[in-house]
Amino acid sequence: MNFEWTTREQAFRDEIRSFLARELPPDWETIARHGPGSKQQTEFSRIFCAKLAEAGLLVPHWPKEQGGRGSSVWEHFILGEEMWAVGEPRGPQYMNVNWIGPTILRFGTDEQKARYIPEIAAGNAVWCQGFSEPSAGSDLASLRTRADRDGDDFIISGSKVWTSYAGLAQHCFLLARTSGNRKEGICIFLISMQTPGINVRPIPALVGNGDLHEVFFQDVRVPASHMLGEEGKAWSLITYALANERIGLPRYQLSTRVLGEVVGQLKANGSWSDDVIKFRAGQALAACEAARMLVYRVVDQRSRGLPPNAESSLARVAIVEADHAVANFALDFLPEAFSSHVLPLLKPHHERAIAAGIASGAAEIQLGIVASDYLNLPRS
């Protein structure tokens, strides 16, 4: 066991912090109040991510020939921690760099890599993921969106829902079915959101402006060359992509940051001498550290090339608990802050906490995975 950062890792963290101190504008937190899918945040991310790319900090974990610097798994993760500690200014582009780009790099054709990788590496691309459907949420394998062969093209028909960033995205990482059922017959298509037949309807939501959408596909013609990987064999690619996604979100960093800011306000208003408040603050902090440890354990396994396992689900459960511990602490002892601009990150944190147990596989799905694959309980 070794719980210490290497000199190189610490230097990398310092480099990121220096960049953020230099490049994050004073009004960033006010922009963040609008939510990660908002027009303001998306536009900001295009400018910010381009600067990150110029500094070699957008995709440092990618191969050098693809715009990266060959950074280690831990360095990649440190980047995510530092971004979340300031409210995740990469906005929707975190998806591109954490799992869409890596999945295209691993499974894409040369043509697909040439088409998509440079703009992701330059910080110019916004993607959405066309996964969830009205009848396929946590049960992703029940998706129904069709992709029917027509010569050299596929005709896509169906709908997606709760799709983040769809209103402003250029591209969609779309799941559709060519045959079969459940995990068989699913394909991934990389498509332009400007393709005729795609209609996007924003859904008013608790989780910030512009975050949730319905996306309708009506006889959308897509060249077969836009398919990622083999026809009908996408489930293993999805598993790869989600394994990258599921530990790509060190949200406990934002929770810890917000917790510290709330404590600062409680000190300022004279409440900090209350033992109950101190108890709850300590409890929320301990929850954040619990999540951190379980996430670190997963990152360590990945850094050693071990296959993904149920420990990522253990970590996901702990992350959700940490988010809620901090959000509830703030609500209980500083409710007035939600009606003011004193703590700009409080609102986006609270909104993300609501979504934390639902996005990327509901907490109950994670508990089910822990039960079957970690505790080895019998399946029903």
Place this chain on the structure above:
Amino acid sequence: MFLDISDDQDALLTTVSAVLARARSRLVLGGGKASFDLELDGDLEKGGVLDAASYPEFGVSTAALVVHEVCRSASIAEVAASAVIRPLICPEAPRPLAVLTGDPTQAIRFLPVARAVLVLSEAGASWFPVTADDVEMVEAYFAYPVGRLRDPDRCLSRALTVTDPGLARRLAQLAVAAEITGVLQGGLDSVTAHVTDRRQFGRPLGTFQSVQHRLAACASKIAAAKWLAFKAGGAGATHTDVVTALASAQTIVDAIVYDLHQFLGAMGLTLEHPLYRWTYRAKLLKSEFGGASRSHRELAELTWP
């Protein structure tokens, strides 16, 4: 970072496993609540596993790992203080080692089998040897052997001061954290096996989602607390790390103990099943150092002074 068991630690755990297997083979249930496996205690000492904290290649994290593993066993020995505190604070003290953290007249766990007592107080830290003549037995409510000093002043008068009372306290807090994660893991292991084998309504209990989700939540909490305890023993660990580990371990006890007993049902109410050996240790440990509330407040004060 390397968050896994090293080859050296694995070799040490092999020794521990062999010792625990022997203890398991002679485990007898159905007697009184308190128990102490003198042979297990002796085997752990003879095997050298209790000295790991003092070896550079191991350190306190490894001691916490040993505590966790031994406490997963239904057989009870004094391991936490001896493995985590004694090698660095009072290696000359005989063991088993009991720890007194408050009023000297209070009941002290392991005192009836202890040969020394470590005292942690506001004034500092010290230890004194004890014999059977110094101890009166206390009726056990928890699974540990518990006793009281007949004449605390006389015992304290022969106490020897330790040089770093702050470190002694931190290690004692860490020892409790590791002990809690071990006993909770032992209970979870046992209940997981039970709900896998036990059939009701025509199928194993463990196939019910209500059971699965709650045990999975227990597993997540125990895993996090365990790794926080190991981290708190690592090089460069701070007092905040230690208190985080203690607070995290203490705060999960109530919910997990409740679930473990719920899912073991009436079997868990008997002394013929070992569940109480884990849950009744956890119930006592959660109140050490003022309990979870005090530990969380200490964490808050350390983080935001």
